Amino acid sequence: MTDSVLAQALVYLAVAVIFVPIAKRLGLGAVLGYLAGGVVIGPWVLGFVGGEGQHVMHFAEFGVVMMLFLVGLELRPALLWQLRQPIFGLGGLQVVVTAAVVAGGALAVGVAWKAAIAIGLTFAMSSTAIVLSSLSERGLLKTSGGQASFSVLLFQDISVIPILAVFPLLGATVATELTDVTSEAGRPAWLSGLFVLGAVVAVVGLGRYLVRPVFQFLAAAKLREAFTAAALLIVVGIALLMQTVGLSPALGTFLAGVVLADSEYRHELETDIEPFKGLLLGLFFISVGAQIDFGLIGHDPLKIAAIVAASMLGKLSVLYGLGRLFKLDRPARWLLAFSLAQVGEFAFVLLSLGAQRGIFAPDVKSALDAAVAISMVLSPPAFIVLERFVLPRVTERTEERAQDEIDEPGGTIVIAGYGRFGQMVGRMLRANRIPMTILDLDPEIVDIVGRLGIKVYYGDASRTELLHAAGCEHARAFVLAVDDAAVATRIAENVRHHFPNLAIIARCRDRPHYWELRRLGIKHVFRETFGSAYEAGIASLQALGYRANTAHRLARRWRQHEERMLEELGELWGTGDGYFSRVRSGLDEAERLMRDEDPTVFTDRDASWDNESLRADRRPEAAAADDVAS
Amino acid sequence: MRRVLVLFAHPVLERSRVNRRLVEAARDLEGVTLRDMYEEYPTLDIDVRREQEMLLRHDVVVFQHPFYWYSVPAILKEWQDLVLEHGWAYGAGGTHLRGKVTFNVVSTGGPASAYRESGYNRFTVRELLAPWDQTAHLCGMRFLAPFVVHASLAVIGEDDVAPARVKYRRLLEALRDDRIDLDRAAAAENLVDSLDHVLAPREVA
Numbered sequence: 038m039t040d041s042v043l044a045q046a047l048v049y050l051a052v053a054v055i056f057v058p059i060a061k062r063l064g065l066g067a068v069l070g071y072l073a074g075g076v077v078i079g080p081w082v083l084g085f086v087g088g089e090g091q092h093v094m095h096f097a098e099f100g101v102v103m104m105l106f107l108v109g110l111e112l113r114p115a116l117l118w119q120l121r122q123p124i125f126g127l128g129g130l131q132v133v134v135t136a137a138v139v140a141g142g143a144l145a146v147g148v149a150w151k152a153a154i155a156i157g158l159t160f161a162m163s164s165t166a167i168v169l170s171s172l173s174e175r176g177l178l179k180t181s182g183g184q185a186s187f188s189v190l191l192f193q194d195i196s197v198i199p200i201l202a203v204f205p206l207l208g209a210t211v212a213t214e215l216t217d218v219t220s221e222a223g224r225p226a227w228l229s230g231l232f233v234l235g236a237v238v239a240v241v242g243l244g245r246y247l248v249r250p251v252f253q254f255l256a257a258a259k260l261r262e263a264f265t266a267a268a269l270l271i272v273v274g275i276a277l278l279m280q281t282v283g284l285s286p287a288l289g290t291f292l293a294g295v296v297l298a299d300s301e302y303r304h305e306l307e308t309d310i311e312p313f314k315g316l317l318l319g320l321f322f323i324s325v326g327a328q329i330d331f332g333l334i335g336h337d338p339l340k341i342a343a344i345v346a347a348s349m350l351g352k353l354s355v356l357y358g359l360g361r362l363f364k365l366d367r368p369a370r371w372l373l374a375f376s377l378a379q380v381g382e383f384a385f386v387l388l389s390l391g392a393q394r395g396i397f398a399p400d401v402k403s404a405l406d407a408a409v410a411i412s413m414v415l416s417p418p419a420f421i422v423l424e425r426f427v428l429p430r431v432t433e434r435t436e437e438r439a440q441d442e443i444d445e446p447g448g449t450i451v452i453a454g455y456g457r458f459g460q461m462v463g464r465m466l467r468a469n470r471i472p473m474t475i476l477d478l479d480p481e482i483v484d485i486v487g488r489l490g491i492k493v494y495y496g497d498a499s500r501t502e503l504l505h506a507a508g509c510e511h512a513r514a515f516v517l518a519v520d521d522a523a524v525a526t527r528i529a530e531n532v533r534h535h536f537p538n539l540a541i542i543a544r545c546r547d548r549p550h551y552w553e554l555r556r557l558g559i560k561h562v563f564r565e566t567f568g569s570a571y572e573a574g575i576a577s578l579q580a581l582g583y584r585a586n587t588a589h590r591l592a593r594r595w596r597q598h599e600e601r602m603l604e605e606l607g608e609l610w611g612t613g614d615g616y617f618s619r620v621r622s623g624l625d626e627a628e629r630l631m632r633d634e635d636p637t638v639f640t641d642r643d644a645s646w647d648n649e650s651l652r653a654d655r656r657p658e659a660a661a662a663d664d665v666a667s
Numbered sequence: 668m669r670r671v672l673v674l675f676a677h678p679v680l681e682r683s684r685v686n687r688r689l690v691e692a693a694r695d696l697e698g699v700t701l702r703d704m705y706e707e708y709p710t711l712d713i714d715v716r717r718e719q720e721m722l723l724r725h726d727v728v729v730f731q732h733p734f735y736w737y738s739v740p741a742i743l744k745e746w747q748d749l750v751l752e753h754g755w756a757y758g759a760g761g762t763h764l765r766g767k768v769t770f771n772v773v774s775t776g777g778p779a780s781a782y783r784e785s786g787y788n789r790f791t792v793r794e795l796l797a798p799w800d801q802t803a804h805l806c807g808m809r810f811l812a813p814f815v816v817h818a819s820l821a822v823i824g825e826d827d828v829a830p831a832r833v834k835y836r837r838l839l840e841a842l843r844d845d846r847i848d849l850d851r852a853a854a855a856e857n858l859v860d861s862l863d864h865v866l867a868p869r870e871v872a
């Protein structure tokens with residue numbers, strides 16, 4: 038029905054635009070929205086998309102690859118190292134135990150042992166796409182349960198390599214295909230091993246030594262699209278490389294992400310890849326929904342339901358048990374169990390491979406395909422059950438209380454522009470150990486300051502995505518310190534619009550710029566030369582022989598007047614004569630004010646600390662009383 | 668020889684008549700260190716370590732200031748709050764000020780007659796300085812009677828302050844040279860009035 042690429046794009050985009058916001062509004066999450074949309078446009082409801090679903094899915098799987106790249110970017114090598122125990126311990130046990138349990142179940146219902154093992158391994162996988170999207174959508178990725186889930190997913194991705202190698206062994210025609218087993222491309226095993234090693238070394242090496250100079254070069258050329266293209270090039274290139282040597286592309290890009298997590302271009306990469314990832318993942322979920330074979334399900338609903346229920350419950354129990362074994366607290370255990378209970382997208386690949394190799398019959402494959410898809414569709418609702426009914430019960434009250442009440446000073450701060458001004462602010466904050474995200478658009482500054490051991494990210498702070506990537510949602514304040522007035526205003530508008538609650542501390546160039554920023558509703562605007570000129574004024578007064586305390590008081594008083602005038606003149610700016618006559622009268626005012634304050638000039642105003650008025654006021658009665666008393 | 672530290676505080680010395688002249692007694696006096704606190708710290712941002720070092724290097728600590736609201740100008744209060752740290756000036760391990768001598772040199776607007784029970788200020792200056800007395804006590808310091816110049820609002824010319832300035836200088840020199848009867852000085856009401864008694868050699872009983 039829909040043959041042209043544009044028409045197809047129209048259908049998929051429409052799903053994204055219609056279903057996702059509705060699902061989100063209903064509190065069901067974006068993933069479920071995509072899945073439901075997929076079901077609706079699929080062959081069993083509207084029939085907008087049909088047989089090509091499989092095709093689209095292959096393409097869309099690239100979204101998973103990008104997602105893992107982004108996950109890698111968030112994960113510095115040191116952090117990854119910290120996770121080694123959950124990855125290999127928890128993840129390893131999860132794959133082995135789940136595979137054993139599922140295989141046992143399959144054996145029990147009369148499946149042959151080779152097929153049972155294949156099914157067990159297939160069902161041990163969970164859906165990286167659904168789980169990571171749902172976790173980050175709910176802000177659970179950084180919790181201990183989220184970290185555990187992530188570790189398990191990562192191990193599953195690693196285990197794909199040996200599982201792919203084992204599958205042919207389970208095939209009906211093992212003996213004749215033995216040569217093929219060693220590797221898909223017909224290489225001997227040791228050579229494949231070398232290739233894999235080489236590819237990993239290449240990824241790490243490229244990330245470490247090539248990406249930086251290339252990005253520096255692109256940054257100097259100031260070409261937006263070139264940057265985006267380069268970011269995509271990295272991801273696509275690595276994915277291809279990995280595929281060639283027989284590694285999971287997702288794993289490869291994840292590795293690349295980790296390598297680049299320490300780079301100053303991290304945020305820029307994030308902003309460039311993020312929209313592609315979002316769309317492709319959406320596409321992926323839609324095609325999962327569209328692929329569900331309702332005909333088959335209708336044919337034998339009980340059987341499918343039994344497979345889904347048994348496999349999900351089995352996985353859930355194994356995960357919960359492992360969570361206990363690894364001493365996760367109760368909420369984390371439940372999160373781990375609920376989030377990974379579905380069977381993942383990789384099962385589709387393994388199932389077709391299994392059918393091809395004759396490990397099980399095509400009709401078994403179709404039934405399992407349907408079960409996998411349903412389990413995936415069930416996972417967003419599972420998250421909802423977890424959040425609404427399970428977590429509230431197992432989370433200890435006191436913990437939440439304590440966290441609520443602590444309102445420490447601190448939190449993160451974003452500094453846009455790390456030149457002479459931003460650096461000064463940054464140094465002060467750094468001395469107070471305040472975590473900062475620093476953004477600058479000058480590759481030279483990024484480089485030089487980076488060499489001092491301070492993390493500066495290359496990026497254009499006027500781009501909304503970069504603001505997101507820099508963590509403006511969670512930041513407590515935003516220091517706007519770029520030197521170009523026009524750019525500063527643009528950034529300020531953007532931040533005000535997208536993060537209305539984020540406090541902005543802004544540097545401005547001159548008075549008109551000051552008023553411009555004030556009109557955007559920014560409270561803290563600082564003229565860039567005011568502070569030092571103010572100090573210089575005080576030093577000048579002292580050089581003329583004024584006492585330090587007096588010079589400071591005069592300066593403070595003058596500053597109050599100056600600031601009042603600045604606000605007042607802002608109203609008059611652009612009125613021509615009105616403005617200039619106020620400027621002149623303001624000068625006179627300041628002069629009068631200073632004369633009142635100057636202790637070397639006697640006036641009858643401001644009598645605190647003033648002996649003269651006391652002398653004048655020595656009332657006769659008081660004096661008389663003294664005389665009487667003495 | 669005792670080393671004398673004068674911590675002098677006047678926020679508007681330009682308008683001073685008494686303290687401006689009085690403080691000259693402490694200037695250029697061997698063995699006496701004069702610190703003009705408002706000049707050192709116009710933003711009241713006191714350098715605690717430096718101030719503590721100053722205290723360690725002296726045996727007598729004099730606070731010279733006009734009487735403001737029966738107390739000291741703000742900077743001396745700030746100095747007290749920050750410099751007299753627990754564990755340094757008092758409390759466990761706070762022994763650094765033990766045995767030092769301290770007192771206030773005060774100029775008041777009110778006449779001497781006002782500073783008594785029947786006067787309109789109801790208390791003597793010494794009584795009003797009770798917090799300084801007790802602070803010194805807590806830090807293990809010897810608190811002497813204040814050196815009070817009264818009725819400073821009536822001061823017109825240089826000559827009016829000259830006698831007080833001469834006495835002030837004699838007092839500082841005597842403190843420096845250890846020619847002072849500390850018991851008498853501690854028991855007095857106003858060192859201006861009791862100077863001769865305090866400086867006189869003690870009669871042998």
Ligand SMILES: Cc1cc2nc3c(=O)[nH]c(=O)nc-3n(C[C@H](O)[C@H](O)[C@H](O)COP(=O)(O)O)c2cc1C
Pocket residue numbers: 645646647648651677682683684685686687733734735736737738774775776777819820
């Ligand atoms: C803010 C302020 C508070 C004062 N409080 C008192 C006071 O409580 N008792 C008093 O006798 N004189 C008081 N005076 C008068 C001052 O003590 C007097 O002006 C000062 O000692 C004069 O010394 P000078 O010429 O060095 O400034 C006060 C003066 C000012 C400016």
